[in-house]
Amino acid sequence: MGPTASGKSALAASLARRFPVEIVSVDSAQVYRGMDVGTAKPTAAERASVPHHLIDILDPTGAYSAARFRADALAAVCAIAARGKVPLLVGGTMLYFKALREGLSDLPEADPALRAELEEQARERGWPALHAELARVDPETAARLKPGDAQRIQRALEIWRTTGVSMSKLLGGQRSAPPLRPVPIALVPGDRAALHRRIGARFERMLADGLVEELELLRARYALHAGLPSMRCVGYRQAWAHLEGAYDRAGLRDRGIFATRQLAKRQLTWLRSTPDTIELDCLADDLAARAAGIVADALAGSAR
Numbered sequence: 001m002g003p004t005a006s007g008k009s010a011l012a013a014s015l016a017r018r019f020p021v022e023i024v025s026v027d028s029a030q031v032y033r034g035m036d037v038g039t040a041k042p043t044a045a046e047r048a049s050v051p052h053h054l055i056d057i058l059d060p061t062g063a064y065s066a067a068r069f070r071a072d073a074l075a076a077v078c079a080i081a082a083r084g085k086v087p088l089l090v091g092g093t094m095l096y097f098k099a100l101r102e103g104l105s106d107l108p109e110a111d112p113a114l115r116a117e118l119e120e121q122a123r124e125r126g127w128p129a130l131h132a133e134l135a136r137v138d139p140e141t142a143a144r145l146k147p148g149d150a151q152r153i154q155r156a157l158e159i160w161r162t163t164g165v166s167m168s169k170l171l172g173g174q175r176s177a178p179p180l181r182p183v184p185i186a187l188v189p190g191d192r193a194a195l196h197r198r199i200g201a202r203f204e205r206m207l208a209d210g211l212v213e214e215l216e217l218l219r220a221r222y223a224l225h226a227g228l229p230s231m232r233c234v235g236y237r238q239a240w241a242h243l244e245g246a247y248d249r250a251g252l253r254d255r256g257i258f259a260t261r262q263l264a265k266r267q268l269t270w271l272r273s274t275p276d277t278i279e280l281d282c283l284a285d286d287l288a289a290r291a292a293g294i295v296a297d298a299l300a301g302s303a304r
Helices: 008-016 044-049 066-082 094-102 112-125 127-137 139-143 150-163 167-171 192-209 211-221 236-243 249-272 287-303
Strands: 021-026 086-091 185-188 278-281
Touching (some): 008 044, 008 086, 008 287, 066 086, 086 094, 112 127, 112 150, 127 139, 127 150, 150 167, 192 211, 192 249, 211 236
């Protein structure tokens, strides 16, 4: 686990050269086909060298959830173990890690028709108005959401309208028991400024590698709109606004880097609240060696 630009993929590749692993992506953006540059997706060569799972499983017009991730990840983990290999879960979507370790409350499945209805109401009234509606029926959930947090407001209202029960009440219910005994390694930067420099360099590299051009191709191929979960991903959201004329290339660069830094801040907040993690400095020269030692000890322990 780790924030964006902390070197998770590089470390995973290093571990894959030393241990019989298969990689399970824990990334809510890498599930989408065609979104390669802006998600820092493993290259074809990297994916050929070691099996990767839960990458390119959905068109960018679709929606993916923590519940679906949990089901898909558990299926992948069981299949990997059955082949005598070690599942190595790698990514920065902390909600997915939490769902996998702690289970999920009994929330209803997504309702595409109701979601479309909510999106239409948002276009007419605005998300702040729907946030106000949520505050009336589920004040606890509304209190932790910003009025412009479209995706989460939509989900909370969808649950209320489907079940007549608030999301906060359902989340407080019984959770399914966690079926895993993970060894959680958290990549945390010893120098936050150095991570910020990495983030800036990586976003500039994404622009040079064709992030904007990739989005243009996706918009030509699929019936996309700015409200889709895929297009709300950091980088794509800013590139979309750039293509709509909101700001120039320099503005895209600045806003993309700022948004990515904010994402990293949120990810680190999640990591600090995650219990029983083994923290490693993602900037340390001996990162690969220390991580390999942890994995070797864990495998030796499981063999005893």
